[in-house]
Amino acid sequence: MTADWIAGLEAVFQWQVLAFLFAGVVLGAVFGALPGLTATMGIAVLTPVTFWISTEQGLAMLLGIYCGAIPGGGIPAILVNVPGTPASIAASWDGYAMSQQGKAGLALGINALLSSLGQLVSVLFLAVAAFPIASFALRFGPAEYFGLALFGVSLMAGVSAGQVVKGLLAGMLGLALATVGLDPMTAYPRYTMGRPEFLDGISFIPVMIGLFGAGEVLAQIAEKHGKAQQPPAALGRIWPKREEWRRMTPAAAAGGAIGTVVGAIPAAGGDIASVIAWEQARRISKRSDEFGKGSLEGLAAASVACNSVIGGAMTTMLTLGIPGDAPTAVLIGALLIHGVQPGPLMFRNHAPLVYSIVFLLVIASLLMAAIGILGARPLARALRIPDPWLWAGILLFGIVGSYALNNAVVDVWVMLAAGVFGFLCRKAGIPLGPLVLGLILGPMMESNLRRALILSRGDWIGALSRPIVMFFLAATLLSLLWPLVRGRGARRRSER
Amino acid sequence: MNRTNLVTGLLFLAAGVYLAASSFALPPGTADLPGPGFFPRGVGIAMAALAAALLLQPSDAPFRVENAGAILGAVALTVLYLLLWGTGLFAVRTAVFLVLLLKLFGEKWKPSVIVSVILTAAVTLAFGAGLRLTLE
Numbered sequence: 330m331t332a333d334w335i336a337g338l339e340a341v342f343q344w345q346v347l348a349f350l351f352a353g354v355v356l357g358a359v360f361g362a363l364p365g366l367t368a369t370m371g372i373a374v375l376t377p378v379t380f381w382i383s384t385e386q387g388l389a390m391l392l393g394i395y396c397g398a399i400p401g402g403g404i405p406a407i408l409v410n411v412p413g414t415p416a417s418i419a420a421s422w423d424g425y426a427m428s429q430q431g432k433a434g435l436a437l438g439i440n441a442l443l444s445s446l447g448q449l450v451s452v453l454f455l456a457v458a459a460f461p462i463a464s465f466a467l468r469f470g471p472a473e474y475f476g477l478a479l480f481g482v483s484l485m486a487g488v489s490a491g492q493v494v495k496g497l498l499a500g501m502l503g504l505a506l507a508t509v510g511l512d513p514m515t516a517y518p519r520y521t522m523g524r525p526e527f528l529d530g531i532s533f534i535p536v537m538i539g540l541f542g543a544g545e546v547l548a549q550i551a552e553k554h555g556k557a558q559q560p561p562a563a564l565g566r567i568w569p570k571r572e573e574w575r576r577m578t579p580a581a582a583a584g585g586a587i588g589t590v591v592g593a594i595p596a597a598g599g600d601i602a603s604v605i606a607w608e609q610a611r612r613i614s615k616r617s618d619e620f621g622k623g624s625l626e627g628l629a630a631a632s633v634a635c636n637s638v639i640g641g642a643m644t645t646m647l648t649l650g651i652p653g654d655a656p657t658a659v660l661i662g663a664l665l666i667h668g669v670q671p672g673p674l675m676f677r678n679h680a681p682l683v684y685s686i687v688f689l690l691v692i693a694s695l696l697m698a699a700i701g702i703l704g705a706r707p708l709a710r711a712l713r714i715p716d717p718w719l720w721a722g723i724l725l726f727g728i729v730g731s732y733a734l735n736n737a738v739v740d741v742w743v744m745l746a747a748g749v750f751g752f753l754c755r756k757a758g759i760p761l762g763p764l765v766l767g768l769i770l771g772p773m774m775e776s777n778l779r780r781a782l783i784l785s786r787g788d789w790i791g792a793l794s795r796p797i798v799m800f801f802l803a804a805t806l807l808s809l810l811w812p813l814v815r816g817r818g819a820r821r822r823s824e825r
Numbered sequence: 826m827n828r829t830n831l832v833t834g835l836l837f838l839a840a841g842v843y844l845a846a847s848s849f850a851l852p853p854g855t856a857d858l859p860g861p862g863f864f865p866r867g868v869g870i871a872m873a874a875l876a877a878a879l880l881l882q883p884s885d886a887p888f889r890v891e892n893a894g895a896i897l898g899a900v901a902l903t904v905l906y907l908l909l910w911g912t913g914l915f916a917v918r919t920a921v922f923l924v925l926l927l928k929l930f931g932e933k934w935k936p937s938v939i940v941s942v943i944l945t946a947a948v949t950l951a952f953g954a955g956l957r958l959t960l961e
Contacts, residue, residue, distance in 0.1 A: 378951070494879045498837050501872040505844050505865065512851075512861035519851060519861055550895050550930065717930035718940050721923050724903065729948050733958050738910050745903055752896070756888055757833050775864040787857030 337684025353393020361401025368398030369655040373537040377730035384667040396693040400444035416599025419607040419631035426623035434564035441701020447633035448694035450585040451640025462648040466673035471780035476801030478774035481651040503767020533662040535731040535744035542727040544751025580610035580626035584633035592641025598654035599635035606634030829888040837876035845869030915960040
């Protein structure tokens with residue numbers, strides 16, 4: 330274990346890895362700061378660049394983007410009341426009010442410092458919890474993995490903002506797309522349309538670039554984004570005073586705990602965490618009437634929570650192979666391309682890499698704080714970049730990045746088709762998360778279900794009546810029924 | 826019933842039925858040794874059932890596409906750009922594609938040309954020179 334730890338540390342402390350991490354955090358902050366561009370899009374569009382560099386260097390850049398984008402998203406939320414990423418919604422409630430009161434610098438400082446702190450806390454959780462969870466998951470057999478994959482897809486469909494049926498349909502579509510290519514057990518070709526390019530299945534990264542890059546660009550064109558507001562010229566003091574730190578501590582602690590737990594739940598990301606944390610901080614605060622009007626505690630809770638999901642989401646991804654949120658879904662694809670399968674076996678086969686990830690996240694959180702403080706002014710200027718320039722850039726990088734995967738134009742067609750489909754899904758209210766999860770978890774679900782049935786000689790009850798499987802099946806049922814129960818309760822309350 | 830759910834439901838129903846029906850063309854396997862058609866059939870049936878459930882639901886997401894001309898234009902330009910892929914002169918093709926795209930988005934000529942040249946240079950340097958990718 331100590332040797333793995335040292336090997337992980339050595340792999341990280343190379344100037345190339347640190348340079349890619351720095352570049353990733355800066356790029357992430359820029360992606361986050363530009364409304365409409367998200368961490369998921371940044372990771373998807375830039376994953377092809379990592380094929381030509383080592384796994385550690387590629388991971389450093391992608392993790393940097395993941396970490397940098399969330400506090401980056403807080404910059405437009407605070408300065409012009411337009412959240413750069415969905416996770417920054419709650420930060421805009423108090424951050425923008427502070428900006429209006431002439432405290433834009435202080436709000437940006439709190440956003441950067443507490444996002445960094447939240448991430449550090451959650452990485453500590455990752456470091457402590459990941460190995461025990463992974464060693465427990467090593468006991469899983471095929472039936473347990475099937476149950477886990479089913480739970481993952483159902484959970485994402487269940488939290489699809491009241492669109493459970495559409496979420497499930499999207500998940501089914503992802504599972505259906507995952508069946509394209511050679512059958513995982515018999516190598517029989519399925520749904521390849523006679524094209525050899527599809528024998529390995531549909532390339533995951535072009536689908537991601539299409540859904541989250543090109544699709545998002547088309548959606549923004551449809552919305553005809555107006556000109557963004559100009560950020561305030563003077564930001565003022567950035568560093569919080571000691572008294573302000575003291576005031577923010579309880580809210581920050583609550584935000585850190587909530588963010589980490591929410592992050593560990595598959596499908597729940599920074600947007601959910603920050604809203605819950607803001608609400609909880611308001612409940613425990615002595616100055617709850619200030620929330621939404623420039624409260625330091627409100628901004629602190631939201632800022633800590635949205636980045637502390639990272640440790641939780643990475644824990645779920647690394648230990649179970651299930652993405653904790655959309656960016657980790659794309660990260661799984663990137664890891665697979667580098668020959669690393671996230672899941673409990675990663676802790677046995679690539680243990681130094683797990684430690685490297687922990688160290689990279691720690692360094693990224695420190696870099697994030699520095700860039701958030703020192704780069705607040707230049708990043709605020711990035712808000713002035715016109716949308717059409719960004720749309721053209723994203724489309725071009727999406728096209729060339731998809732082509733770069735295999736030097737194959739078919740991947741670009743897949744990207745374009747996924748982009749148009751992703752746009753239509755957005756318009757029809759179909760969530761994309763379950764589709765991605767279905768595509769990722771499809772092979773795992775299918776091969777493990779078939780293995781479980783082979784082991785039980787075709788006896789479904791025998792295969793699925795194991796305690797952990799039963800737990801996952803019950804959790805699946807609960808995750809699907811809960812939104813219906815909650816919706817019915819809300820309707821009754823509104824009728825009253 | 827809102828048309829969004831009707832169209833979405835029908836499309837998913839068709840996809841589910843196709844998936845389930847076409848899975849019969851794959852080796853079915855046996856109960857204790859499921860074959861390649863086993864999983865797609867299950868997914869197809871589940872998809873068709875869920876699509877039928879969607880058809881019965883009232884919709885709360887109206888399907889409205891604004892700025893459809895710009896969207897169709899952007900997709901058409903990208904299709905044209907891809908059809909011309911491999912015909913050489915990557916930098917020229919890309920710059921022209923971007924200028925047309927930016928004009929479509931309502932940019933003026935001068936910024937369109939400048940941004941196109943910068944983006945083309947960035948991609949050529951990053952992927953062509955930096956990553957040694959053959960872009961022609």
